[in-house]
Amino acid sequence: MTVLILTSEEDVTADMVVVHLHALGAPVVRLDPADLTSGVALSGEYVHGAFRGHLSSAGRLVSLDGLRSVWMRRPGAAATRAAAPSPWLTEESEQALYGMLRGAQVRWMNHPDAARRARHKPWQLRLAQRSGLPVPATLITTFPQAAREFAERYPDLVVKPVSGVHPQDPPQAVPTSRVAPDADFAAVAYGPTLLQRRIAKRADVRLTAVGSALLAARKPTAPDADPDQVDVRFAPSSGPWQPAEVPPRIADAVRAYLTEAELAYGAFDFAEDADGTWWFLECNQSGQFGFVEVDTGQPIARAIAEWLSRPTSDELPQPVNRTGTRLP
Amino acid sequence: MQPFALNYARPAAELEFATPYTYDSGLQLNVLLDGGIAARDHALLRELGTTTSTAGSKTHFDD
Numbered sequence: 001m002t003v004l005i006l007t008s009e010e011d012v013t014a015d016m017v018v019v020h021l022h023a024l025g026a027p028v029v030r031l032d033p034a035d036l037t038s039g040v041a042l043s044g045e046y047v048h049g050a051f052r053g054h055l056s057s058a059g060r061l062v063s064l065d066g067l068r069s070v071w072m073r074r075p076g077a078a079a080t081r082a083a084a085p086s087p088w089l090t091e092e093s094e095q096a097l098y099g100m101l102r103g104a105q106v107r108w109m110n111h112p113d114a115a116r117r118a119r120h121k122p123w124q125l126r127l128a129q130r131s132g133l134p135v136p137a138t139l140i141t142t143f144p145q146a147a148r149e150f151a152e153r154y155p156d157l158v159v160k161p162v163s164g165v166h167p168q169d170p171p172q173a174v175p176t177s178r179v180a181p182d183a184d185f186a187a188v189a190y191g192p193t194l195l196q197r198r199i200a201k202r203a204d205v206r207l208t209a210v211g212s213a214l215l216a217a218r219k220p221t222a223p224d225a226d227p228d229q230v231d232v233r234f235a236p237s238s239g240p241w242q243p244a245e246v247p248p249r250i251a252d253a254v255r256a257y258l259t260e261a262e263l264a265y266g267a268f269d270f271a272e273d274a275d276g277t278w279w280f281l282e283c284n285q286s287g288q289f290g291f292v293e294v295d296t297g298q299p300i301a302r303a304i305a306e307w308l309s310r311p312t313s314d315e316l317p318q319p320v321n322r323t324g325t326r327l328p
Numbered sequence: 329m330q331p332f333a334l335n336y337a338r339p340a341a342e343l344e345f346a347t348p349y350t351y352d353s354g355l356q357l358n359v360l361l362d363g364g365i366a367a368r369d370h371a372l373l374r375e376l377g378t379t380t381s382t383a384g385s386k387t388h389f390d391d
Contacts, residue, residue, distance in 0.1 A: 009351035012358050013379045015367035019357065030356040058353035147332075159333050171340035174333055191331025233380070290379025294370045 001068035003308045004055070004106075005030040006075035013290035014073045020305030026068075031057035034076030036093045038083055044100045053100045064100060069107040069308045072115060072286070107264070109308060110285050114262040118285040121162055121194065125280075127260055132253040133280040136271075137197040147185035147195060154197040155181060158230050162194045164282075175231035199279045204232040205244060205270040208289050209258055210303040214251055217292045218244035218272070241295040250278050257283065264307065347376065 003026050007014045014030070021028050031040045035057070044053035044064070053064035078093035079085060098112060110118070117123060128135050139150040140162060151157055160176040167174070178198060185193075207216040222238035229235040246254075250270075258266055267287025270278040289300045349358040349366035358366040366372065373379050 005356075010347065010358070010378075012347075012349070012366050012373065015357045015365070016379075019365060019367050028356055058356075159336060161333055166340060167334070167337060172334075172337040173340045174337045177336035185332065187330060187332040187335065190329050191333065193332045288379060290373060291377075294374050294379060 001311075002027040002029055002062050002066050004028075004062070004067050004070045004101075005073055006033060006070065007073035008032050008034070008076055011074045013288060014071075016290055016293065016301035017071070017073075017304045017308070020302045021309060024305060024309050026305070026309035027062075029055065029057060029060050029062045031055070032076050032081075033078040033093065033097055034080045036079040036082065036097065037089075038079075038081055042097055042100065044096075051103060053104070064104040067101075067104055067106045069109065069310075070101060070104075071109045071304070071308055072112065074286070107308075107310075109264040109304070111262065115285050118261050118263055118266075118283065119164070121164065121282060124283055127257055128253075128280040128283070131257040131260065132249070133257065134277055135280050136199055139195045140192055141195075142189055142192055144185045144188045147188045147193060150195055151179070151183070151185070154195075156198045156200075157195045158198045160194050160196065160231075162192050164284075173234070175234040178228045178230055198230060199271040199273050200227075201271040201279075202274055203272040205268075205272050205278055206241065206287075206292055207246060207250075207254060207268040207270065208287070208292060208298075208300050209254055209263075209266045209268065210300065211264055211307045212255065213303045214246050214254060215292075215298045215300055215303070216244040216246045217241040217296050217298065241292050243296045243298055247278065261285075265304070347378065348372070 003021055005014060005018070005028060007030065009032060018028055018030065033040070036042070040055070040057045042053070042055050044051065051064075055062050055064070077090050078097055079089045082089055082093075102112075108114075122140055125135055125138055137154055139146060141147055141150075157179040158176050159179050161174045166172060179195065201221055203218045203220045205216060205218050207214060209215075219232060219238060219241050225235070225238060254266075254268060258264075261283075263283075263285055265285065267284045267289060269281040269284070271281060272278055292298060293300045347358075349360050351357075352359045355365075360366055360369065360372075
C-alpha cells in the first residue's frame, strides 16, 4: 500500500518525511498536481458499478485502490505547468484529481474539506474557545467605531491578517504588528480588520500535533526584546527552539480541537505570558515543522511518516466522520 | 482606501539564492552536489531557512 504525497519538488521539508518512509519500507509516490498533463497523468474508469483509477508520475504507476494515505503537503494548483495552462484546465484537472481521490478509501493528512474550513481564523478562534484554550480578546470588524471602542477597552493591541494570505501585487508580507496607541482606525472601513489584545509574552510556543502525538517547542523571548516585534517569524532570532512539556489541560484541549476540526495534523501557535498561560493564536493545518525539528531534534517527520504508513488493518475498526476522514 | 492592516505591510523578502540541491525523481528527494540527501543536512537547512514558517508563504495560506 502506497503513501501519496502531493507537494512541490523543492519542498525539502517533505523530504524529511520521505526519508523516514523509505526507512520504513513504505512505498511512496510523490507528485505535484501542477505537473498534471506534463509529467503527471491520471485515469479513472467507472464501469459495471466498479471504479478503477490510476496515477502516474516519473515512471511510477499506482492504483487508487493501492493507496494507503494522502499527504496534502504543499500541492501546486493543478496543471499550472502544463504545456498550455489556463484557469479552465486547472479547474478541470483539480476536479478530476481530487474527485477521484475523494472516492478512494484513504486516510488524509488533511482532508481537503477539513483543511479548507480549518484555514478560517475566526472559526479557529471560536473552536479554540469551545475546546478550552485561552484566546486573547479579539475583534474582527469593518466598523471604525467598533475598533475605537475595542482599543479603549484593550489599549495594547496587535493587528494581523484575517486570512493569513500575503498580498502579491506587489509581493508583501503582513506580520502581526503592534498598533500605536494613537492609531487612526478610519481605514478599518476598507477591509475586515483583526485586532487582538497583545499578550506580553515570555515565550513563543509551537505545538505540532501529528495524530494523537503532541510535540511542543518553546522559544523564550529575549529580556531586551523590542516589544513592538510581536511576530516571531519576522523578529531577530533570540535563540533556538527548545523542546517543551505540554501542560495536560492544553493537551486535552488541543486534542478536542483536532477532533472537532477533523484534522490529523495541526501546528498550533501560542504566546506564553508571565504566568505561564499558553494563549492560543492560531492553528495552521499545514504549518511548517522542519525548523522545529532542526532545532529541537523532535521526531516530527518520523511521526508523520508513521501516521501515513500505519497498516490498514489498524484503520478499519475506527469510526469515520462526516467528511470521510478516519479520526486520528 | 487602503485597508487598515496593509498599513503594516512590508516588502516580501524573496529567496535570493539558488538552493544547493536538486530534485532526484528516482529517490523522490532533493540531493546535494556530493550525492548526499539534503534533508539529512540539518545545518544546511537551518542556514537556508527553507523549512521555516515563512517559507512557502507566497503560494500557500498556512505557515
